Amino acid sequence: MRKTTAVSIAIVGMLTTGLGFAANPSSLPPEHHQNGVSFVSGGVGQQEAQAFERAEGKYPLALEMLDRVGKRDEFTAGAKVNVLDAHGKTILSTIADGPFLLARVPNGQYTVSASYEGKTIKRKVSVGPKAHRSTVLEWKTA
Numbered sequence: 001m002r003k004t005t006a007v008s009i010a011i012v013g014m015l016t017t018g019l020g021f022a023a024n025p026s027s028l029p030p031e032h033h034q035n036g037v038s039f040v041s042g043g044v045g046q047q048e049a050q051a052f053e054r055a056e057g058k059y060p061l062a063l064e065m066l067d068r069v070g071k072r073d074e075f076t077a078g079a080k081v082n083v084l085d086a087h088g089k090t091i092l093s094t095i096a097d098g099p100f101l102l103a104r105v106p107n108g109q110y111t112v113s114a115s116y117e118g119k120t121i122k123r124k125v126s127v128g129p130k131a132h133r134s135t136v137l138e139w140k141t142a
Contacts, residue, residue: 028055028102035091037083043100044077052100059102060127062134065114066099067141075099076139079116086110117141 028051031038043052056062063081066073076099083092086109094101096114105127112123114137125133 027051029097032094034094037092037103037105039092039094039101039103041081041094041096041098041101043075043098048098049075049100052098052102055102056100056134057132059104060107060132061103061105061110061112061125062132063096063101063103063112063114064099064134064136065096065101065116066136066138067116068138069141073138076116079114079137082113084111084113112137 028040029042029048031040033039043049061083065076065079067076068074077097079096081092081094081096081101082090083103083105085091088111091105091110092103107127107129110125110127112125112135114121116139119139119141121137121139123135123137125135127133
């Protein structure tokens, strides 16, 4: 295969992948993997936010991040999120791509720490065998 053909195929593949998400707004962005945990973050825009809300029950841990501005809540993006297990070991450390982060964590006790605009919120969460845990993290930066 010629080099230019391989490059053309790679470019078409990248464009197709990007257009695939845009053409199907009901799907989530691709999952990422870290320390045995699968996770996805995003939710920027109404259609993507709705896709995250529909998928929330399929993940043991669901985080929603909001910034309280005056009397209204605004979705955030760019929060630094850390999830530590009961022994204090970091099992997930990422920058959220939007206001939602869904993670496939094993059953257990966790500490979720999220930082946004210089402020950190910590929450203890418990994930059980038959239910997921949904947690809202709300900052007041303004």
